Structure formats: C-alpha cells, structure tokens
Amino acid sequence: MTEVDLPEPPWRRRSKKTRRQVLDRDRIVEVALRIIDEEGIDGLSMRRIAEELDTGPASLYAHVSGKEELLDLVLDRVIGEIELPEPDPARWQEQVKAWAREGRRVMKAHRDIARISLGRIPTGVNVLRSAEWLIGLLRGAGLPDRVVAYAGDLGALVVGAYVFEESVEEANADPETYAMVADYMLNLPPDLFPHITSMGTALFEGGADERFEFLIDVFVAGLAAVAARDQTP
Amino acid sequence: MTEVDLPEPPWRRRSKKTRRQVLDRDRIVEVALRIIDEEGIDGLSMRRIAEELDTGPASLYAHVSGKEELLDLVLDRVIGEIELPEPDPARWQEQVKAWAREGRRVMKAHRDIARISLGRIPTGVNVLRSAEWLIGLLRGAGLPDRVVAYAGDLGALVVGAYVFEESVEEANADPETYAMVADYMLNLPPDLFPHITSMGTALFEGGADERFEFLIDVFVAGLAAVAARDQTP
DNA sequence: TTCGTTAGTAGAACAGTGTTCGTTTATACG
C-alpha cells in the first residue's frame, strides 16, 4: 500500500510547543537589529520581531516598555561595537577624527540605524561610554570645559546626522535616481540659480568617504580654533 | 405660541453644501503647517488635515502624491521664510553664520519641523535658493570649489540636525524631566565615568542659543581653516 | 442649453502599526 502523507492533526501540534521559548531583552534587541540590517528601520515592527521570535507582539512588552525603549537599546547595542584606543591628548585632533570614524563605521554596518541616533537623549551605557572617552580626551588635551562640554554632544550629533544622510543616499544609489537628481539640479533655470548651474558636476564630486572626512576635518579644525580663542583672554 | 427649535431636516442640509469647497495644494500645505505648529509632526496625519479642510483624506491625493511629498512641500514652505541679505564676500564668515541663524529661526518657529529636513534630497525651490545663496557667497569669497560644494550641503545638515535636537529638548523641557536626566548623569558610577561625573553641572550649562552659536562658530572657523589649507599647495 | 469628458471629492475598505487588557501558562518561593 502506498504511504499517504496526511497533514499532521492539529491536536498533535500542540504537544511540540508545551515548552515555552523564553524571551529576554537581549534576544529581542538582537533580532530587532538583524531585521534592521536586512529590511531597514521601516521594516522593523513589533509584529515583525515577534514573528521572528515565534511569539506574539504583546509578549515583547514584558521586556521593553515600548518601541521607543527598544530603539534606545538597539542603538546602544550598536554603539557598543565602537573600538577606541587609549586616549593620547597630544594627538587629540587625530583621535577625535578616529572617534568620529568609529561612530560612522559601526552605524554604517547597520543600514539606516543612524536615524535612531537623532533627537534622542543619550542614556545607554555604551553611548555614555563613547561620550566619556571623547570628553576624557579633550580634557586631557587641556581644552576649556565649555568647549569640552559642547563638543561631546555636538560631535555625536554631527556624525549621526551625516551617517543618516549617507544611508538615505545609499538607499537611492541606483544610477537612474542619481542621474535624475543630477539632471534636475544642473538644469535649473540659470537666471535663478547661476551658481548651482555653473558649478555643474563639481557639486556631485567626491564620494561619501571624502565628504565625511571633510566634515570631521572642518569640525576638528573649528574646535581647535575656537578652543584657542577661548584660551586667549 | 412658543417657537419650537427643531433640528434642521437632513434633506435641507444638503442645499448648503452644493457648492464644493475647492482644495488646492497651497491650502493643504498651509493647513498641514498649522497642525504641525499646534500638535507637532506626530500630530499630522492625512486624516487630521482632511478633518481641518472638512473633506476626506482621499481627496488630498488629487493634489499631492502622498505624505512624503506633502512633507517636502511643507518644509520648502518654511524655508521660504528665510530672509537673507545681499551677499558680501568680504564678510563671508559672518554671513554664513547669519545664514545658519536664519535657517534655525524659521525652523524653530514651527515646532519640530526640523525633523523633516533630515535625510531628504533637497528639491524644493526655496531650499535650493537657500543653497544657491550660500554657494554664491562662498564662491564670491574665493573659497575652493571643493569646499563650496561640500559646505552647501553639510551646512544645511548641521543646522537641521541641531534644530531638530533642540526641538526634542524643548519638548522635554519641564523641570522634572530635566532634573531627572541631570541627576542620572551626575550619579553615574565615577569609576566608569570619571570625566562626566567630575565635569558635573558644567555639562548642562549654556542654553540652546549659546550651543548653537558655538556650533556655527566651529563650523565657520573650520571652513576657514580647511579652505586656507586647500589654497596652500 | 445639453451632453460628454475630465478632474476632483467622498466613502469604504485594505493592510498595516503600537499598544492595552484580560486570560492563561510557567516559574519561583515558602
């Protein structure tokens, strides 16, 4: 007799699931991050996470107070990937750049995660440790407290904003979109936009790395100049 | 006989509304902006706008392709409020700051509108005119094309990110939240966070204006330094 | 004026979101 492949009866499926799979916060955060890596932030929903964990969305709320807290945790988890050297105040400028590059590197590794870093009060342990490192470096270098205090916060803001913009540009990096935008700008009315149109393709030169390096160059040179001014009565 | 106030019969109400109120894009944008002013960006939905216009949300789609386009239009409408002087290349540094202050001023006047400015490809006429002004100024001042091209974009990014962060802080500006955050940071473990804890309240000094002025000071000084370097072979 | 076409509006519905609430299940503790 031919063996017949019957669907398993529903009453039998239950026995496989008697043991509840235990959730914990770290697991939720890791799954959330994986979803962001694959689908971007807009692909992340509580249901999506629950689906991956084979549970229901309501179960997540036993471990996080809501989506906002979850995003805090995910961001902090990412910033924890930053690797920083021993602070060397004699080389503070190069080290501020290294700090910024590290911030960019870890965020870039996770799609559009940088979007979460914006407009958020820094409370995670890794986020704070990163700030601590920078503040320690700048104090060691003898920069005025006012400069140190501001730089700690504004540095993260500038890097996060840049990396977020970069992630948007990467998402729209197909040659068609790029050509369309460039075409649009280069064909603006020259009487209204003489400088944009005459600059032409120079507006679009340099890649993301170069632009980022320029930005942190400007930031660090500016810090140095303002700090020097602050120290000259 | 006492006059009786009867509800108007339903068949009679229709006659008042035979004339359809005509929507147009500008009206939609203005209403959207007013809702943002009063309720913030999270208070803005297509239904909310339609409610204010006494129509249905589907009607909006005859005038805008979707919410994203609407937000583009709202932002451009806001940036149109910027007032800029005649460019004077001899004073380019002060004028870059004036440009940044104007950007901040108009965005600050509209709650958390700055959030929309982030991660957005600049295509609105006012956004482009603002960039055109800045680029024209910097070219007039003889800055290298590379510097000009980067500064146009990064300037807007820095200002937008700052103003957005500022709007978040203003939304959380009640003394209780502020005290809670300060308390949290000042009571971190000193062995892990020696610099943050020893800086103490210096971390929270200065208001938003001062921090913004610091940021644009750094940005402009940095631009000047990098530009000077670029011009020295 | 009438009629046909086009553009705009309206309403229902779809697919999705974050979250709450009450119930059930599992775990921890005495």
Place this chain on the structure above:
DNA sequence: CGTATAAACGAACACTGTTCTACTAACGAA
C-alpha cells in the same frame, strides 16, 4: 504542594497611509 508573581498569549482597540470605485462638479464644444 499551594500561592504569588512574572511572562506569554490572543483579541481587540485606535490609529495610520493609501487605494479603489462611485459620485459630483466643472469645463468645453456643439
């Protein structure tokens, strides 16, 4: 073992942006 607590579950809520179809209004030509 019994009780209390914590975690998980499922249904439902209130809301979102958008699409689709039908209706209405406006416009232009005859």
